[in-house]
Amino acid sequence: GAGVSQSPSNKVTEKGKDVELRCDPISGHTALYWYRQSLGQGLEFLIYFQGNSAPDKSGLPSDRFSAERTGGSVSTLTIQRTQQEDSAVYLCASSLGVWGALGETQYFGPGTRLLVL
Amino acid sequence: QQPVQSPQAVILREGEDAVINCSSSKALYSVHWYRQKHGEAPVFLMILLKGGEQKGHEKISASFNEKKQQSSLYLTASQLSYSGTYFCGTEPGTDKLIFGTGTRLQVFP
Numbered sequence: 003g004a005g006v007s008q009s010p011s012n013k014v015t016e017k018g019k020d021v022e023l024r025c026d027p028i029s030g031h032t033a034l035y036w037y038r039q040s041l042g043q044g045l046e047f048l049i050y051f052q053g054n055s056a057p058d059k060s061g062l063p064s065d066r067f068s069a070e071r072t073g074g075s076v077s078t079l080t081i082q083r084t085q086q087e088d089s090a091v092y093l094c095a096s097s098l099g100v101w102g103a104l105g106e107t108q109y110f111g112p113g114t115r116l117l118v119l
Numbered sequence: 120q121q122p123v124q125s126p127q128a129v130i131l132r133e134g135e136d137a138v139i140n141c142s143s144s145k146a147l148y149s150v151h152w153y154r155q156k157h158g159e160a161p162v163f164l165m166i167l168l169k170g171g172e173q174k175g176h177e178k179i180s181a182s183f184n185e186k187k188q189q190s191s192l193y194l195t196a197s198q199l200s201y202s203g204t205y206f207c208g209t210e211p212g213t214d215k216l217i218f219g220t221g222t223r224l225q226v227f228p
Contacts, residue, residue: 037161045153045161045206047216058214093160110160 004028006111008094014117015084023079023114027096034077035108036069037093045093051077052100063088084118091115120145122209124219131197131226139222141207142189148212150183150190155221156203164192194224202226 007026015021027034036048048061051071062069066085071077081088095108122143129137141150152164167183167190179201183190194201204223208216 044221045155045208045218047208047218050214061215095163097163106166108163110162113160 006094006096006109008092008111008114010114011112012115012117014119016119017086018083020080020082021084021116023081023092023116025077025079025094025096025111027075027077027094028109029075031096031098031109032074033097033100033108034071035095035097036077036079037095038063038090039093039113040090043090048079050100081116084116086118089116089118120217122207122217122219124205124207124222126222127220128223129225131201131224133199133226133228134196135226137194137197137224139192139194139205139207139224140189141191141209141219142187143209143211143217145188145209145211147183147185147188147209149210150181151208151210151216152181152190152192153206153208154201154203155206161206197224197226199226199228 009024033052035050038046038048049056049069053074054071066082069079091113093113095110097106097108099106122141125140131137148169150167153161155161169185178195181192202225204221206221207219210216
């Protein structure tokens, strides 16, 4: 079975452009998580989905960020009007169940390295 | 709001033990632990839920004291593979995590 995959693996964009990051979770995993890690910094939680819905979107850094998940599978993180401070590694993880439930172990993808010039 | 991890860095020889602490100023619903090696994605270790839970994962175990709003990660008989940065993530019951600044652990032969 394939693990969590993310695309693109690297993305260089110009300030002001929109970018779309994709996450393909492990088949059958109902929970999906997005994190961000700036260069040399710690982890930052962005959002998680249980099925297609996100209980709390307040972890997204600004209203330029949006995330959706369709069909209980693939998720897309979109950043509009990118800024240099958006440069980071964007990580996706999935798990069979949500926190505290059976199958809570999260499996991470390799990440998308975003550089905004 | 960010939980405080201590110590910031630990250096061990193989076989030695270590304890990493995570303290929050807010009431917590759960605590999550991750390990990340340089240049790699994080690896999920475990989640501890409110209720004073303790869990073990190989030679790595953790405890959660919700009254004290803190969690401790115990690494016993450390191996070279334990090297990395350990992050705790605290959940104050709001369906999102707040991560600590991390503890860098290095294990030498």
